[in-house]
Structure formats: C-alpha cells, structure tokens
Amino acid sequence: MGLSPATSGSSRVTYDPPSQDGWVTTRLEFLVNWSRANSLWPMPFGTACCAIEFMATAASRFDLARFGMERLSFSPRQADVLLCAGRVPYKLAPVIRRIYEQMPQPKWVIAMGACASSGGMFDNYAVVQGIDTIIPVDVYVPGCPPRPEALMYGIMMLQDKVMQQRSISDQAQYDEITIDPTSRLYIPPARIDELSEPFGNSVHQTRSAP
C-alpha cells in the first residue's frame, strides 16, 4: 500500500502515495462487512431508564460517533439496528414487531438491559419476558441499566458479528422471520414458555388458579 521495500543495507522505508493512487485489494465480502459494521444506523426504541443511559452513550462524553453510530434513525425504514432500551409491555409487542418488520435487511437487534433481555424484575402480567419472544435478538446487554461502557461493548460485539457474516454468499440474512398467521408468533409457543420461565426469587410466586 505505497510502502516500498527497504533497499539493501538500509533500514529506511519510503512512502510514495501518488505512485500508488487508485489501488486497493481486498475481498468484496470484507469491504461490504467493514462498511456495514462501521456505519450502523440505530433505531432507538427507548421505553425506560435504559434509554437515559443510551442518551449518555450517544452524547459527547462517551461519543457513539466513534463507532459510526451517531446517526440515530427515528424512522425504522432508514435503520440497521433496532436498539430496544427498556421494558416492553404486552401492549407494545405489536408495535415493536411492526417496527422490526419495517426495517430493511440486513438488520440487527440489540436488547439493552435486563428488562428487554428477559423481562428483568417485572415478572408480571403486563411485561414481555424478553423481546426475543417477539423478534430475533443479536446482542443482549446485561445491566439494570447497563453503563455506557457496557452498551458500547455490546455494540462492538455486534460489529464483530457483522464483520464475520458471509454477506455475499449467505442469503439467509436477507430472509424475513416467518410468522405463524394465526398466533402471530415466530417461534413455537413451547419455546416462548420456556424462555419466559421465572428465575431468581420470583420462582416462589406460583401461578394461582383461574
């Protein structure tokens, strides 16, 4: 890349960009992944305190622009990453599903915080037990709420994932999720019940009879 080998007996390396103008060699897949990973446009879906931490992450001190994510997309149609920050009640389930469906492929989802990942402490009748029961999730960021460093680590993990994709040969990433027409679920009901199993202290709260 413009570096000429050192002449014999000399440790000098010369650099002459004009002589190398217009040349770059790489794999197309790498180039596509590299440009995607470093220019992810997040769609913030902030419903709770995690969104405050996300705002801090996007602001000047932590500066999400370093990862090419400073362009927040408030329309799902121009977004790559759905960043769900906060608890999602059942009433919002069709909304987040519709937002995800409106995003163009390829698209990724980050579940930020305990509530978006698993329902968190809200093991009750109103809160979805993890948004992965509604839409597929790529990165789960733990914390209640996660610090900006944790969110940025999750974003870097997502960038790693994007870099490892077979973006040319693998067409599966462009497939939409298949939704069962009657139940509107994309994974089997038994899997959802398994994902929503109570954990921690809440196992002592048994379901009472109807």
Add this chain to the structure above:
Amino acid sequence: MSLIVPGAALPANTPDPVTPRNVPHRGGEANPSVEALRAQFGALIGRDAVMWGETTVWVDAASIRAIVLWLRDDPAQQYDYLVDVTAVEHRDPALPLEMVWHLRSLPYRRFLRLKAALPAEAELVVPSIEPVYKSANWLEREVFDMFGIRFAGHADLRRILLWDSYAEGFPLRKDFPLRGRFSRSEQLSQALTSNPDAKYSMEELSVADAFQELPADMRARLLRDQGRS
C-alpha cells in the same frame, strides 16, 4: 375562565399556610365540610375518620354524583379539583371493594376523601362523576380497567391501559394472579394479534382532527364504531 387563587375564599386574617407539624395519626381536627355534608344530605353520609390530618367520609355510592356536584358548586365548599378516583379491594368477604374519590378545594385549602363501600353480592356499578368533573373520564376508565367497576353515565367507558381485547380479567383484583391467567405464549399471541390502531376512538381529539388524513380503512372503521356506540 377565571383565575383560581388558592385560599381566596378564606377570611382576610387567615395566616399563611405552613407545613403542618406534629400531626396526630388518628383523631385531630376534621374537615368542616363533613358537618356541612351531614346537614345537606343527612342519612346518605356515613361515618368519618381523620388520619394524619386528612379527613375521610363514607358516603352512599348511589348518591355520589349529587354529593360531588354539591361539593363543587356550593359557595361554602368549592371543591374545584378532582385529585384522584380509585378503588380498594379488601380481603374481607363482607366489604370486598370500596370506591375512593379525592377532592381538593383550592379556594378553601381543604382536602376531602370520599369513600363508598360496594355491596358484596351486587353488580359493580357506580354513578359516573364525569358529568361533574371532566378529569374523571380517564380516572374512571382506569378504575374500570383495573377493577372492573362500571360507571353509569360515563361517556366513553373503555379500557385505558390495557388493550380493548384484553381477556384475562381485571389485574388489581385480589383473585388475579400476578403473572396473569394465560400462559406466556398465549399472552404474547393475543397481544400480537391485537391491532394497535384499534384502541383509538372518535372521542379522542387528535384522531378527530386528523380524520381526513387517516387511511381509508381506518376512516371506515372509526365511522362504523361511532355508529355503534
């Protein structure tokens, strides 16, 4: 629209309000409106209690609209602010549910809590006070949503927090399990099959204003729903 000045109806030599100190837990000075209510409504007014300086008076549930209308319009009461409408379920077979109304009189700087016991075996219906206080509209919808108490005379009694097709019951009842009645997959499936647009009604001002810009199918549905109610 007249400017409401707090304490405006009090005599001129009334001292400025201060944060009350050494308020007794029970007992203490009752709100003078209780005696005025007894003089006006007689047997419709039950016992009263003062706790932490706040007065609670038990009233007849069926007469609540006349009582709050008088409290609002009587020049010696002027309860012009409805703070809250809610309900309490007790673990008591004889007294399962109680309605609670919080009223504040800004001109007199008074607070009054009205309670009404709902009979154990009868249908849960209370007269709506929405014709008296417009702010009762959403508060009574929330009580209906959470407790299943119906309000006779309410203009638009629908669920407010949960969606219209919610089929699991009333979450703040004591017999409602914390996680709901259905399995998680069934709850999610019911939520996903509900139409997010379907919760709007023509009574909601923003929708009525934007009516002409709405999609044709939504316009048709709203007109159909309006004809039905």
